[in-house]
Amino acid sequence: MGTYRYLLGKLGQLFLTLLLILSLAFLLFRVWQPGDPVLTWARAQNAHYSPEQLEQVRHEWGLDIPLPEQYVQFMKDSLTFNFGTSTVINPQEQVSTLFSRGMGKSLILILTSTMASIAVGVVLGIWGGWRRQGKLDNSAMGVSMILYSMPEFVLGMILILIFAGVVHWFPSGRYESAVTLTGFDRYVDIARHMALPWLTLMLAFVGEFYLVMRSSLLDVLGEEYISLARAKGIREKYVLRRHAVPNALLPTITLVALSFGFILSGVITVELVFSYPGVGKLSYDALRFRDFNVLTGTFVISVVAVLIANFIADLTYGYLDPRVRRA
Amino acid sequence: MKTEPAVQTPEAVGAPPVKKLTPKQLKRERRKRALGRFWKQFRHNKAGMAGLSILVFFAVVAIYSIFADKGALDPTIATGGPRLAGPSFHYPLGTQNDGISVLALVIEGSRVSLFVGLGAALISMFLGTVIGMWAGYKSNVTDAVLMRLTDVFLVLPWLALAIVLAAMFGRNFWIIILIIGLTSWAGTARLVRAQVLSVKERTYIERSRALGAADRHVVLKHIMPNLMPVIFANTILTIAIAILSESQLSFLGLGDPKSKSWGAVIEEAFREGALTLHAWWWLMAPSICIVLVVLAFTMVGFAMDEIINPRIRER
Numbered sequence: 001m002g003t004y005r006y007l008l009g010k011l012g013q014l015f016l017t018l019l020l021i022l023s024l025a026f027l028l029f030r031v032w033q034p035g036d037p038v039l040t041w042a043r044a045q046n047a048h049y050s051p052e053q054l055e056q057v058r059h060e061w062g063l064d065i066p067l068p069e070q071y072v073q074f075m076k077d078s079l080t081f082n083f084g085t086s087t088v089i090n091p092q093e094q095v096s097t098l099f100s101r102g103m104g105k106s107l108i109l110i111l112t113s114t115m116a117s118i119a120v121g122v123v124l125g126i127w128g129g130w131r132r133q134g135k136l137d138n139s140a141m142g143v144s145m146i147l148y149s150m151p152e153f154v155l156g157m158i159l160i161l162i163f164a165g166v167v168h169w170f171p172s173g174r175y176e177s178a179v180t181l182t183g184f185d186r187y188v189d190i191a192r193h194m195a196l197p198w199l200t201l202m203l204a205f206v207g208e209f210y211l212v213m214r215s216s217l218l219d220v221l222g223e224e225y226i227s228l229a230r231a232k233g234i235r236e237k238y239v240l241r242r243h244a245v246p247n248a249l250l251p252t253i254t255l256v257a258l259s260f261g262f263i264l265s266g267v268i269t270v271e272l273v274f275s276y277p278g279v280g281k282l283s284y285d286a287l288r289f290r291d292f293n294v295l296t297g298t299f300v301i302s303v304v305a306v307l308i309a310n311f312i313a314d315l316t317y318g319y320l321d322p323r324v325r326r327a
Numbered sequence: 328m329k330t331e332p333a334v335q336t337p338e339a340v341g342a343p344p345v346k347k348l349t350p351k352q353l354k355r356e357r358r359k360r361a362l363g364r365f366w367k368q369f370r371h372n373k374a375g376m377a378g379l380s381i382l383v384f385f386a387v388v389a390i391y392s393i394f395a396d397k398g399a400l401d402p403t404i405a406t407g408g409p410r411l412a413g414p415s416f417h418y419p420l421g422t423q424n425d426g427i428s429v430l431a432l433v434i435e436g437s438r439v440s441l442f443v444g445l446g447a448a449l450i451s452m453f454l455g456t457v458i459g460m461w462a463g464y465k466s467n468v469t470d471a472v473l474m475r476l477t478d479v480f481l482v483l484p485w486l487a488l489a490i491v492l493a494a495m496f497g498r499n500f501w502i503i504i505l506i507i508g509l510t511s512w513a514g515t516a517r518l519v520r521a522q523v524l525s526v527k528e529r530t531y532i533e534r535s536r537a538l539g540a541a542d543r544h545v546v547l548k549h550i551m552p553n554l555m556p557v558i559f560a561n562t563i564l565t566i567a568i569a570i571l572s573e574s575q576l577s578f579l580g581l582g583d584p585k586s587k588s589w590g591a592v593i594e595e596a597f598r599e600g601a602l603t604l605h606a607w608w609w610l611m612a613p614s615i616c617i618v619l620v621v622l623a624f625t626m627v628g629f630a631m632d633e634i635i636n637p638r639i640r641e642r
Contacts, residue, residue, distance in 0.1 A: 020479050149621035151574050154614040161607055265486030269578055287490050295491050302484035
């Protein structure tokens, strides 16, 4: 029973947070917005519109109805991912279509690289925390600090300068080559294009996960139950594997979920550096041309993504720590 | 400021220097000694001292940039130099495509980057401290509401929000500071709240309240000083994140066009095709500055954490 209550509680919390953030977004995007979005759009089009035409656009965008109704409409649209048509980038096309085109490319990049950096960071972090101030820990600590201090786009450009500029191992950008390839060759081509952005995102967050896992393990190693385990004569290997690591993983899960917002931010700049045609690049284009419908889409989709990541973290937490479920 | 009641100091009566201090002097003396102890420990922390020296260096550069000759940055004046030349004796960090010295750009950028980082971190620290203390000190309802709000800001994908805000409000220096400050206080608020919860149950707080102290007095005179070291260390770490955030915003073309930070220099280099032109100095000089400064702030912050937090120190 406790498990279901825990699940339902977390789902309710997720929904509440989503509603709160969307309301905040409505306040910012619609109520508080300085300047008239329709006029901005008209200016960006570089064409002359008569007041009647502008009024027509305003009506199409649903900006001529009272604010409370706009609020209901905004919430409904956001929850169904209906952001209207793109205004500047690709006029007349649905924003959701634009997003779905880039979503797959971005998802595969984000998910695989994040998984890899979590795995590498956590494993190295366990090792480093266990053999504190050993050779591996000291060098991993230095590298982690530098990676942590480096903006993702700087890392990406360094990799381009080395791997695409000096040794020509990988192409410096885009999703695939201009020549049409089919079957296996095409996948190899795509993988080669994805290599550098993937490596950038992986390295960019591995340092953070290393630092988090290491300090979490160090916290746990100071606990009394570790001394007890040792006093019982359990071999060090098992003290680490059975007693220390599972408990040290718990705070790490929360921190990984919280850093997901930063990962999404990193993806936008990395996709820009590598002109990778995912949702990050789309968001950048929307920003450059002030396409507010697409920007709203970016915001809502990233909020949903972060909330889902947090929800998954909560589930994992509940699975690993029975105390949370019962509480 | 109220004046202290006149106390006869040892000097006044010509007595031997027996320390007889007013409570305020006593407090100041104690703080001074605590600070001295802190500095003594900090001095032995290699990483912390290395970070501090890097910061002093960049602070000097930033101050110098205020008085530096602005003509070196003006493409109409500075175009005498070679275009896109690599590092040389005259141009230690090379030149960019208008013949402007990259060194001059980097010096100018130091002031903007550091100022934005400091400003945003101060806003974030202020919001985080006030909200965290309020939530921790007040009971259930206020605490629950404020923590809900904090959770929202904690998961908010900050860049997505910052992009929309910056696109709406325009590319302005102060707006950037405000945006970063407003989106980064949640972690501090949580930390401060946890600290307040542990401090407020201590007996000296109870004693103070029994003596008739109001909430304001308890919070400002008894809880706040206790939290100051933690808040300070956290602020140092926040500055590092704020500088990184600023560089990201600038790289997306949202920086103030009139005062170019390091991120804005990288953005311009990237936009002008420095990657394909292999003008690595143009890209790497500002990049290395960002990494160095962020690294330095992080190292100093970690060192302070280590000294303040006895749990870490024992390890």
